[in-house]
Amino acid sequence: MSEVLVTRDLRKSFGGIAAVNGVDLTVREGELTAIIGPNGAGKTTLFNLITGFERPDSGKVYFMGRDVTGEKPYNLARMGLIRTFQIVRPLRNLTVLQNVLIGCRVRGLGPEAAEESLRAVGLWEKRDVLASLLTHGELKKLELARALAMRPKLLLLDEPLGGLTFSEAEEVTGAIREANANGTTVVLVEHRLRETFRIVRRVVVMNQGRIIYDGLPENVAKTEEVVKAYMGGRGWVLGT
Ligand SMILES: Nc1ncnc2c1ncn2[C@@H]1O[C@H](COP(=O)(O)OP(=O)(O)O)[C@@H](O)[C@H]1O
Numbered sequence: 001m002s003e004v005l006v007t008r009d010l011r012k013s014f015g016g017i018a019a020v021n022g023v024d025l026t027v028r029e030g031e032l033t034a035i036i037g038p039n040g041a042g043k044t045t046l047f048n049l050i051t052g053f054e055r056p057d058s059g060k061v062y063f064m065g066r067d068v069t070g071e072k073p074y075n076l077a078r079m080g081l082i083r084t085f086q087i088v089r090p091l092r093n094l095t096v097l098q099n100v101l102i103g104c105r106v107r108g109l110g111p112e113a114a115e116e117s118l119r120a121v122g123l124w125e126k127r128d129v130l131a132s133l134l135t136h137g138e139l140k141k142l143e144l145a146r147a148l149a150m151r152p153k154l155l156l157l158d159e160p161l162g163g164l165t166f167s168e169a170e171e172v173t174g175a176i177r178e179a180n181a182n183g184t185t186v187v188l189v190e191h192r193l194r195e196t197f198r199i200v201r202r203v204v205v206m207n208q209g210r211i212i213y214d215g216l217p218e219n220v221a222k223t224e225e226v227v228k229a230y231m232g233g234r235g236w237v238l239g240t
């Protein structure tokens with residue numbers, strides 16, 4: 001399988017804190033991978049470095065074999081490297097459909113891409129509703145639909161299940177799975193391990209800016225360093 005994303009010794013510090021401290025990550029075409037880890041592990045910063053929202057202090061990012069280190073987010077999006085945000089940021093005075101259409105335009109796609117992605121997340125019936133009137137769960141779905149409508153080659157999702165009800169989370173994991181089955185390579189950062197482990201085939205654990213585990217979901221909780229990292233944090237129970 002070909003390498004969609006490669007990071008080489010990626011580093012970023014804020015003040016004295018090494019948020020990302022030498023990350024080598026390779027993602028191959030067709031993967032559906034989760035990045036997990038305690039709060040402050042560097043997951044969002046890693047996404048920011050990959051997608052051009054922050055510039056690395058050192059290290060390289062390769063997308064589809066091309067060095068894209070420090071490339072602008074807009075250019076990366078046009079190339080098919082799309083991300084969502086932990087805190088959703090839709091244009092609140094536009095409708096659901098209008099929000100998604102903006103994404104389509106960036107990639108030179110027509111409105112059928114918008115309809116398809118809104119149907120995939122179960123928001124098509126709400127297409128004419130102003131984004132400002134949506135619930136939290138609907139906003140998270142809109143964020144995902146906007147990203148899917150851009151027909152990503154690589155989709156990075158930052159806590160797509162955050163704050164969702166169980167049934168909403170089920171719809172969203174279904175949409176992620178479907179996108180992956182249709183050829184989109186997906187990396188998601190998540191705290192909801194039970195739902196996440198059900199859909200991914202690979203788990204990467206970060207702690208203090210480094211990767212401390214990379215392998216099958218079923219072996220994560222058996223790895224001593226991972227268990228320790230979690231116990232030092234907010235006390236999540238792995239494997240639940
Ligand atoms: N813009 C920033 N300015 C200062 N510190 C930051 C900034 N972004 C992240 N950090 C710090 O970097 C570390 C990693 O944060 P983050 O990448 O958000 O972790 P995670 O997403 O895994 O919770 C944390 O200590 C955080 O406080």
Ligand SMILES: [Mg+2]
Pocket residue numbers: 043044045086
């Ligand atoms: Mg984060």
